[in-house]
Amino acid sequence: MSRGVGVAEFLAGLVPAWALPVVLLATTLAEAPIVLAVVLGRYWFRERRAGMRLAIIAATAFAAMLALKHAFALPRPPASIRAPVSAVPAPFDQIYQSLLDTDESGFPSGHTTIAAAVYGGAALDAENRRRWLGVAAVLVALVGGSRLFLGVHHLADVAGGIALAAAVIGATRFADGWLDAPKGAVAVGAVGVLLSVAVVPGSTAAVAAAGVVVGVGLMWLSVDVPEEPWAMSVTTMERGLVPVGITALAATPMFVFGNTPVLAFVVAVVGTGAAVAVPAFDDLER
Numbered sequence: 001m002s003r004g005v006g007v008a009e010f011l012a013g014l015v016p017a018w019a020l021p022v023v024l025l026a027t028t029l030a031e032a033p034i035v036l037a038v039v040l041g042r043y044w045f046r047e048r049r050a051g052m053r054l055a056i057i058a059a060t061a062f063a064a065m066l067a068l069k070h071a072f073a074l075p076r077p078p079a080s081i082r083a084p085v086s087a088v089p090a091p092f093d094q095i096y097q098s099l100l101d102t103d104e105s106g107f108p109s110g111h112t113t114i115a116a117a118v119y120g121g122a123a124l125d126a127e128n129r130r131r132w133l134g135v136a137a138v139l140v141a142l143v144g145g146s147r148l149f150l151g152v153h154h155l156a157d158v159a160g161g162i163a164l165a166a167a168v169i170g171a172t173r174f175a176d177g178w179l180d181a182p183k184g185a186v187a188v189g190a191v192g193v194l195l196s197v198a199v200v201p202g203s204t205a206a207v208a209a210a211g212v213v214v215g216v217g218l219m220w221l222s223v224d225v226p227e228e229p230w231a232m233s234v235t236t237m238e239r240g241l242v243p244v245g246i247t248a249l250a251a252t253p254m255f256v257f258g259n260t261p262v263l264a265f266v267v268a269v270v271g272t273g274a275a276v277a278v279p280a281f282d283d284l285e286r
Helices: 005-012 017-030 031-043 048-072 092-100 110-124 131-148 155-178 184-201 205-222 233-250 263-281
Strands: none
Touching: 017 031, 017 092, 017 110, 017 131, 017 184, 017 263, 031 048, 031 110, 031 205, 031 233, 031 263, 048 110, 048 155, 048 205, 110 131, 110 155, 110 233, 131 155, 155 184, 233 263
């Protein structure tokens, strides 16, 4: 099934090798550190319930994307259309090589799915929704376009990622409206990640996504988190380091036992729970 190799070949040939670092920078907009910063920023500094829903949207979309990749198992564009690693200037050649060293199937595009889920989900909860939806559309276009210009995805893969993200966002927002935010999102997320883990058994990434949903759900049920968001300050930045330390501590057994599904789940639950719960301890410091 070609899914338009001619289109992929044409787009990949538009960017000369020396300009690929710019395209790689666009791809990093959907990498874990930036996605994590967006989600935590929304939860800690803007609006609690919207932040919890965004975390669930990101985790559910990620898990669903893994399940669809496994179910469809459609190939990526042929390697022959991509620029050789030797033509990309350092240090971007190593980043470029890491993008090519993947045995994942192509449909849907993971980067595009995550970008659309996170930026689209955040924009819908913004005060000036129209403006931020425009910003989100640009960011998603940059990420999706970068995947095409790098020659690692077909146009159908990118479109599929956007459609998947839209479905997850729509389902969580509908559930929150029907039940109560973020109760509805937690329910949708739980169903989504459980189905994904069933489709991709033994996947540490899918299990970790399930841990994120469980962590949000547990903290929402057990911890009285204040609605008032943090103000940007040195103090709040220091508080934000607490869940980082807790997550690092929880992850230490991985150095002995490796990244097993059980440990991935535990670390995800602990790290997510710490990030969600840390604002609840503000009153104890006063």
